[in-house]
Amino acid sequence: MAETLELARQLIARPSITPDDQGCQDLLEAELKAAGFHCRTLREQMYPTFNLLALYSGEEGANLVGDPEQIKNQHGPYDPSGLVVPGPITLLLGHTDVVAPGEVSAWSSDPFVPTERDGLLYGRGAADMKGSDAAMTIALKRFVTAHPQFKGTVGLLVTSNEEGDAVGAIPYVAEWLKKERVYPNYCVVGEPSCTSELGDTIKIGRRGSMTAHITIHGKQGHVAYPDKIDNAAHKAGRLIAALCEHQFNDATADFPETSFNVTNVNAGIGAENVAPGSAEIMCNWRFNPNQTPLKLQHLLERQLEQLRIYATVRYVINGLPFISSRDGILVSALRQAIVDKTGRAADAIDLNTAGGTSDGRFIAPLGAEVVEFGPCNGTIHQVNECVKVQDLDTLTDIYEQVLAAIHLA
Ligand SMILES: [Zn+2]
Incomplete structure (x- = not known):
């Protein structure tokens, strides 16, 4: 079960201060490619932002590659590349960039040397959100390996410019998805949503x-x-x-x-x-x-x-504000997974819209049901940022169960 922890450590070891990816997405791509995902990097010319989109469809007849040789008409309307991405489509959404560590001498250990102490993993990005990136990646990999055939398509979307100005980041990818006529149905943003215990909070919308x-x-x-x-x-x-x-x-x-x-x-x-x-x-x-x-x-x-x-x-x-229904398919699947994997009672899971905005706001307008669920956020953007090592495994299990609930039903 140490797979998620290992990947999180590798990500933290790369000082990917926004928007410099430092090869974080290469690590995720290598994991997912090995499991049969089709991976592409989407970049807006001139911008240093990297976006990785990795897709896997459990259905025959899918074409996740499109025709990359197709000559795009630069001046006329965009010519879609012919992707066939069967629905329902679930995207797990994250970011590989981190905020600067600030006063390095104030940290108990080097912010870019992943360090475990008392069951906690320390490092810049441990909670926001390289721990979730690792959990989402391993969950996707495990799900498609265990069930090569399933309904629809699952994928990972990560950007290297969430903490910065978002130029060339998820807004750019959302435009590209629209042009390619790929509309995600469900999107789980792995941002750290919980307050004191993993499972205590799901964000179902944002102001x-x-x-x-x-x-x-x-x-x-x-x-x-x-x-x-x-x-x-x-x-x-x-x-x-x-x-x-x-x-x-x-x-x-x-x-x-x-x-x-x-x-x-x-x-x-x-x-x-x-x-x-x-x-x-x-x-x-x-x-x-x-x-x-x-x-x-x-x-x-x-x-x-x-x-x-x-x-x-x-x-x-x-x-713009968005809200997902409290008893929508995704919210229900996520709630059940939290109950099953953490033992928390369903009515002890707080569904709210508090806090800042996230990249979910760019995916919601495509028609997707969007929720945010990730580890505890008590130390994010602070000195000595950390995540509970145990939570990384639990989070992986929760994401995997959500994928199963939607795509094996
Ligand atoms: Zn974040």
Whole structure:
């Protein structure tokens, strides 16, 4: 049963600080290729991001290779390569990149030397999420080896740019899947979802996220002549106050109330006697399905109008909210697997949508039922990140049982 641990250790030993993959995906590819998976690396030209898509179909007539020689019409519509990927399609989704280790001397052991102490495996990425990458890979390998014939297609999708800006990463792969007309039905994101024990939490959806970059225009001038200036910092203050006061009161059974936060404020030239002529505000909304980016944009525009503030605004929609049904096929299969493999009672598994966004938000719009389930997240992005060694095996068993429940039924 040490297979997952061994693979996790090999991954941690590669310092794949986002988006530099450092050969992590080669390790996963080698494992899956040996089990008969068709593997391809998807890369957007010019970007250092790597994405590995490994597929295996248990059905005859599948064509997971397509026609790679086919000449793509670069200027006309995309020409699909002729893949035949029988459904249902289940993708296990992960990332091989990690955040920088920070102060290395603060770690008890080298962040890129996997180290076991007291039943815990230490190293950057142990929990977020090389432990899950290893568990997903071994689960897929075991499943297709035990059942070469099964209904539909299973696969692994990993990117080397989840912790960074996602350029050339899962959004790019999602576009490619659309063009190839490959629509996953189920997607398990192996992000660390649990809090204190493996199995305590499944994320069944995520809030949306939108950022606004606001530039407020005023008139710069000497503070001694207030009638000749239009202080942009004062306007920024009024706008921030108004936006913070707004009550959304829009919580749902699955989602908390929409929240707003100012993340950056900049104004002034550093002088004591000059009132700023412009001010920059960066702010972010985490919103539930009762809101849309357009509704939030209208809200901001209305405030600007009421306060008679002249501003230019650039919006970045970081992700739309999504939710998977509490009794959907994937959620049910995952719950049962957790009960069977951890002994936890079904009603002690919390299904929620809390926390930050994940790459699941790019797969959900393809029509997939998406859940996030992985190890405990108490140490992620921190010094001395670690995962319970025992949990790596249990996680592998859970993923494997989910694949069986969907594809052998
Ligand atoms: Zn992660």
